[in-house]
Amino acid sequence: MNLKQQYINGKWVGANSGNKRDIINPFNQEVIATVPESDELDTKAAIAAARAAFDDGEWSSTPATERGNIVRKIAELIERDKEELARLESLDTGKTVEESRGDMDDIAGVFRFYAEQADKNGGELIDSPVPNSISRVVHEPVGVCGQITPWNYPLLQASWKLAPALVTGNTLIMKPSEITPLTTIKVFELMDEAGVPAGVANLVLGAGHTVGAELSSNMDVDLISFTGGIVTGKKIMQAASVNVKKLALELGGKNPNIIFADADFDIAVDQALNGVFFHAGQICSAGTRLIVEESIHDEFVNALVERVKKFKLGSGFDKDTQMGPLISGEHLAKVEEYVETGIKEGATLAVGGSRPEEPELQNGFFYLPTIFTDCTTEMSIVQDEAFGPVITVEKFSTEEEAIKLANDSIYGLAGGVWTNDIVKAERCVAKMRMGTVWINEFNLYFPHAPWGGFKQSGIGRELGNLGMEEYTETKHIFQNLKPEAINWF
Numbered sequence: 001m002n003l004k005q006q007y008i009n010g011k012w013v014g015a016n017s018g019n020k021r022d023i024i025n026p027f028n029q030e031v032i033a034t035v036p037e038s039d040e041l042d043t044k045a046a047i048a049a050a051r052a053a054f055d056d057g058e059w060s061s062t063p064a065t066e067r068g069n070i071v072r073k074i075a076e077l078i079e080r081d082k083e084e085l086a087r088l089e090s091l092d093t094g095k096t097v098e099e100s101r102g103d104m105d106d107i108a109g110v111f112r113f114y115a116e117q118a119d120k121n122g123g124e125l126i127d128s129p130v131p132n133s134i135s136r137v138v139h140e141p142v143g144v145c146g147q148i149t150p151w152n153y154p155l156l157q158a159s160w161k162l163a164p165a166l167v168t169g170n171t172l173i174m175k176p177s178e179i180t181p182l183t184t185i186k187v188f189e190l191m192d193e194a195g196v197p198a199g200v201a202n203l204v205l206g207a208g209h210t211v212g213a214e215l216s217s218n219m220d221v222d223l224i225s226f227t228g229g230i231v232t233g234k235k236i237m238q239a240a241s242v243n244v245k246k247l248a249l250e251l252g253g254k255n256p257n258i259i260f261a262d263a264d265f266d267i268a269v270d271q272a273l274n275g276v277f278f279h280a281g282q283i284c285s286a287g288t289r290l291i292v293e294e295s296i297h298d299e300f301v302n303a304l305v306e307r308v309k310k311f312k313l314g315s316g317f318d319k320d321t322q323m324g325p326l327i328s329g330e331h332l333a334k335v336e337e338y339v340e341t342g343i344k345e346g347a348t349l350a351v352g353g354s355r356p357e358e359p360e361l362q363n364g365f366f367y368l369p370t371i372f373t374d375c376t377t378e379m380s381i382v383q384d385e386a387f388g389p390v391i392t393v394e395k396f397s398t399e400e401e402a403i404k405l406a407n408d409s410i411y412g413l414a415g416g417v418w419t420n421d422i423v424k425a426e427r428c429v430a431k432m433r434m435g436t437v438w439i440n441e442f443n444l445y446f447p448h449a450p451w452g453g454f455k456q457s458g459i460g461r462e463l464g465n466l467g468m469e470e471y472t473e474t475k476h477i478f479q480n481l482k483p484e485a486i487n488w489f
C-alpha cells in the first residue's frame with residue numbers, strides 16, 4: 001500500500017524516533033499498513049511549522065475567495081478518489097463499504113459547504129453611538145489549531161475540523177486516531193494537490209498520551225478542537241488551560257430515543273435499529289437508550305428482536321453484510337464487560353450478549369447485536385456509553401416520565417421522539433436537554449446545521465456557521481473621525 005508518512009511543512013517525513021505502528025484490519029487482524037509513530041519532537045516540529053505559516057501572515061491574508069477555491073478543489077479531489085477513500089476507510093474501520101461511500105459523500109459535502117461560506121464572513125458595521133466615528137466588527141483566524149480525531153468516523157470527523165479551519169485562514173496540526181489514520185493521510189495528499197501552502201496544514205501520527213498531550217499543552221497552539229471520549233476530553237481541557245487555549249470538545253453520548261404508542265410502528269422499529277446498529281453501534285449519537293411507551297413495549301421489543309436475529313455480520317466488502325466488526329480486541333473486551341455488568345445489574349438479555357459462533361467471523365472483532373430489557377435509569381448500562389451494538393430498553397407510561405428518563409444523563413448529545421402527535425413532539429423536544437433532537441427521524445446530520453452537545457457531551461459546535469465561528473476571533477475596530485483632546489488630566 002503506497003501510503004506516505006507524517007506531513008510537516010509541506011514534506012512527507014518519517015518519525016524522528018524511527019518508530020512505526022502497524023495498522024490492523026478489524027475484520028481479520030491482518031496488517032494493512034505500517035505508519036510512522038510520531039512523538040513529542042515530531043509534534044513540536046509540526047507546531048513550529050504551523051506557527052511560522054500563521055505568523056508570516058500569507059495564508060491569513062490570502063483573499064477568502066481564494067481559500068474557498070482551494071477548499072472546493074479538495075472536495076472535487078475527494079469526489080474523484082471516492083471509491084479508493086471509501087475502501088480504505090472500510091479496511092481501517094471494518095464498516096461496510098456502502099457506509100463508507102456515504103461518509104465520503106458527506107465529507108465532500110462538508111468541504112463544499114465551507115468553500116461556499118469562505119467569503120461570507122466579512123463582519124458587520126455597528127451603528128455607532130459616538131458621533132463622527134466608525135465602529136465595525138471583523139472576524140479573524142484564531143491562529144494555530146490542534147485537531148484531534150477519533151477512530152469511528154476518521155475522515156468525517158477530520159473534515160468537520162479541516163474545512164472550517166482552512167477557509168477562515170488558520171494553520172493547523174491534525175492528529176488522527178493512531179489506529180485509523182489511513183484516510184486522513186490520503187486527504188493530506190489531496191490537500192497538497194489542491195494547493196494548500198506548505199506549513200498551513202500539518203499531520204502527525206501517533207498516540208494520544210504523546211502527540212495529543214503535546215498538542216493540548218503546547219504554548220504555541222491557540223485552539224484545540226477535539227472529538228473523542230469524555231475522559232480524554234477532560235484531560236485535554238486541563239492541559240489546554242496552560243495558555244487558555246480556545247477549546248471545542250465533541251464528546252460522547254448516551255442518546256435517548258422515545259417511542260410513543262401513536263408512532264408509525266413499523267417505521268419506528270426500523271429507525272430504532274438504524275439509529276443504533278450502523279458501524280456496529282460505534283456512533284456518538286447512537287440511540288442506544290430506547291424509551292418505549294408501556295402499552296406497545298412488548299410488541300415493540302419482539303419486533304426488534306426478530307429483526308436483530310436476522311442481521312448479517314461479515315466483511316464490510318461483502319455486499320450482503322449489514323454489520324461489521326468492532327474496531328479492536330481491546331474495544332470488544334470493553335463491550336463484553338459492559339454486557340456482563342448489565343446481566344449482573346438485573347437487566348434481561350432479550351437477544352445477543354455474546355460473540356457470534358460462525359467460523360468465518362472468528363478472526364474479527366465481532367459482537368452480536370444485543371438488546372437488554374427491564375432496564376432502569378440507575379443501572380450503569382443505562383448511564384454509560386457502550387459504544388457498541390447494545391440497546392437498553394426502558395418503559396414509560398406518561399409523557400413527563402419519558403422526558404425525565406431521557407434527560408437523566410450526564411450526556412446531552414442527541415435524542416429522538418417518535419409520535420404522530422406533532423404538538424406532543426414539540427412539547428417533548430422543547431424539554432430535551434440535547435444539542436440535536438429529531439422528530440420522527442434519528443441520526444441525521446448535514447453540513448448546514450450545527451452539531452454538538454449539551455452537558456458533558458461537549459463545548460462548542462461543529463458544522464454550520466457556528467462550526468466556522470469556532471475558528472475565528474471577533475475584533476471590534478473603532479475609529480474616531482474627529483479626535484479631540486479631553487483635557488481631564
Ligand SMILES: NC(=O)c1ccc[n+]([C@@H]2O[C@H](COP(=O)([O-])OP(=O)(O)OC[C@H]3O[C@@H](n4cnc5c(N)ncnc54)[C@H](O)[C@@H]3O)[C@@H](O)[C@H]2O)c1
Nearest residue numbers: 149150151176177208212213228229232250251252253284
Ligand atoms: N460528539 C461527537 O461528535 C463524537 C463523534 C465521534 C466520536 N465521539 C466519541 O469518541 C469516543 C470514541 O472515540 P475514541 O475511543 O477514539 O476516543 P478517545 O478519547 O480514546 O480518543 C480520541 C482521540 O484522542 C486522542 N487522545 C487520547 N488520549 C489523549 C490525551 N491524553 N491527550 C490528547 N489526545 C488524546 C486519541 O489518540 C484519539 O486521537 C466515544 O466516546 C464517542 O462518543 C464523539
Ligand SMILES: C[N+](C)(C)CC=O
Nearest residue numbers: 152153282283284285
Ligand atoms: C457525528 N457522527 C454521527 C458523524 C459520528 C459520531 O460518532
